[in-house]
Amino acid sequence: MRAGLTPDADGAFRERRERAVDAPAATTWTCVADLGGDPGWYAVNRLWQVRGVLDRVVGGPGNRVRPDRELRVGDPVDGWRVETVEPGRTLTLVSEQRMPGTARMTYEVHDSQGPDIDRSRLVQRLEFRPDGRLGQAFWWAELPAHKVIFRAMLVRMAQEAERRALADGTMGP
Numbered sequence: 262m263r264a265g266l267t268p269d270a271d272g273a274f275r276e277r278r279e280r281a282v283d284a285p286a287a288t289t290w291t292c293v294a295d296l297g298g299d300p301g302w303y304a305v306n307r308l309w310q311v312r313g314v315l316d317r318v319v320g321g322p323g324n325r326v327r328p329d330r331e332l333r334v335g336d337p338v339d340g341w342r343v344e345t346v347e348p349g350r351t352l353t354l355v356s357e358q359r360m361p362g363t364a365r366m367t368y369e370v371h372d373s374q375g376p377d378i379d380r381s382r383l384v385q386r387l388e389f390r391p392d393g394r395l396g397q398a399f400w401w402a403e404l405p406a407h408k409v410i411f412r413a414m415l416v417r418m419a420q421e422a423e424r425r426a427l428a429d430g431t432m433g434p
Contacts, residue, residue, distance in 0.1 A: 271390075276408075278385045283423045283426065284422040286370050286372045286373075288426045290348070292421045293352050293368045293383075294332060296368070298327055303417040303421065304410055304416075312358070321340065322340055322358070325338075327339070340358040341358075342354065350369065352368050354366045360399060361391060366385070367384075367387075368383065369383070369386070370383060383418060
């Protein structure tokens with residue numbers, strides 16, 4: 262069974278991706294904490310903007326500006342809201358966009374274990390709880406694009422952390 266293709270016992274579809282990052286956890290966290298800010302969403306930013314416009318048209322919040330400071334519970338991040346944040350470790354956003362269900366996106370940053378103390382691990386978790394058959398149809402319609410988009414977000418976020426680590430000297434060439 263592949264993640265995201267069948268709902269769990271509680272009816273939610275879940276996906277999990279993980280990537281090793283050649284950067285300390287603190288540097289990797291800065292990329293998570295910047296999500297939706299200057300770097301945007303790290304992948305297909307134009308598509309995220311279009312999604313926000315379409316959401317506004319159907320009565321959703323659209324794209325709202327995130328605060329220019331460390332994120333706190335309740336802060337807007339485009340069409341999402343910060344549900345939980347543990348600085349340096351975990352950020353969970355819940356979507357407020359119009360859709361037939363509830364979507365959550367979580368990023369976790371972990372220190373590497375063992376001799377690679379200057380490395381970290383970035384984990385992405387996605388959850389969608391559909392509202393009935395319409396929600397399930399929505400999930401299936403969006404799944405191919407989501408697999409590409411969210412994988413690209415994870416990869417580019419990790420690459421940005423590695424670039425920052427090289428730039429600030431916390432990682433050698």
